[in-house]
Structure formats: C-alpha cells, structure tokens
Amino acid sequence: MRIGQLADLLGIQTQTIRFYEKKGLLPLPARSYNGYRVYTEKHYKRLKFVCSCRAIGLSLSETRRLQDYQDNPHQPCSAVNTLIDEHIMHIRSQITSLQDLEKQLTSIRTSCTGQSKVIACTILNKIDEIESVSCNRDV
Structure with a gap:
C-alpha cells in the first residue's frame, strides 16, 4: 500500500508517518x-502500536523502548512493567501540578467581580x- 492509504487506515497525516x-x-x-514508498502489514501494525503508545501519553523514547522489548520477546516482561510504572508516576505528578x-x-x-x-x-x-x-514552555 502507499503512504496515503496507510495514513487513511490509521486516521493520521502522511507527515506523521514520515x-x-x-x-x-x-x-x-x-x-x-x-519511487513510491510501499508499505506492508508489518508497517501498519508497527505504526498502529506507535499511535497507541502516543495516545496513552508515552514519549518517543518510551515507545522505542517498548518496541525493543517487542523485537526481543523472550526476555522477562518486568522491564515493561517498570516502564509503565514510571509513566504512571509521571502522569500522577502532572495531575498534581495541574491541580495546583x-x-x-x-x-x-x-479575586475579580468583573465590575471594574x-x-x-x-x-x-x-x-x-x-x-x-517560566517562559521556557514555548521554546
């Protein structure tokens, strides 16, 4: 399949795939x-996994680590648990910051009544x- 077809299947833009x-x-x-890119079912599955990781807020490096675990499936999954536990702690920290x-x-x-x-x-x-x-947020 071509890049546009892959993008349509996942509801993303072609620039995202690139x-x-x-x-x-x-x-x-x-x-x-x-010269057209030719994508396979393997590309679809890999990209779907990446999109799912991004949907739950995982960073690119966390996603890459999970892909490495997928590529080496005969190791204990405790490292996957650790990665997810760390992500949960990060999310909890963000929630606390947002509540503050x-x-x-x-x-x-x-403090304002809207009358002035x-x-x-x-x-x-x-x-x-x-x-x-902190003005670094937009940099």
Whole structure:
C-alpha cells in the first residue's frame, strides 16, 4: 500500500508517518519502480502500536523502548512493567501540578467581580505578581 492509504487506515497525516520513519520508530519501506514508498502489514501494525503508545501519553523514547522489548520477546516482561510504572508516576505528578495550577487560577479568578475597568483588573494584577515565571514552555 502507499503512504496515503496507510495514513487513511490509521486516521493520521502522511507527515506523521514520515516523522516516525525519521525517528526510527517505523522501518523504512521498500520503494516501487516509480519511487513510491510501499508499505506492508508489518508497517501498519508497527505504526498502529506507535499511535497507541502516543495516545496513552508515552514519549518517543518510551515507545522505542517498548518496541525493543517487542523485537526481543523472550526476555522477562518486568522491564515493561517498570516502564509503565514510571509513566504512571509521571502522569500522577502532572495531575498534581495541574491541580495546583487549577487552585491558583481559581483563587485569581475569585479575586475579580468583573465590575471594574480593565485598568483596575485584579486578575491582571495578580498574574503580574506571580513569582515563579517560566517562559521556557514555548521554546
């Protein structure tokens, strides 16, 4: 099958497939006589696994590690359990951080009745007073 067909089967864009190929998460396909990529059932299954890993929030490196375990199936699965346990701990940490952020935003929001002009907006003033500023998120 061609790249567009594979993309359609999984509901993703062709650029996503190329990205995973570049990252080594999907083996490079053979080429047909006219230069088109030719994907097989093996590519479909591998890509579906990658998409599933991404859907549950696993990083590319975690996904690669799980693929390595799949490629070497005669080892104990305790390493897989460890990887998933670490991911669960990371998710719990994110949940805690998001709950803290929610409390902070709720506190900021309740400080304003919406009755004043923007020039005296307590929300804007409180945001401006936040100490731990991190502008690295978008970099």
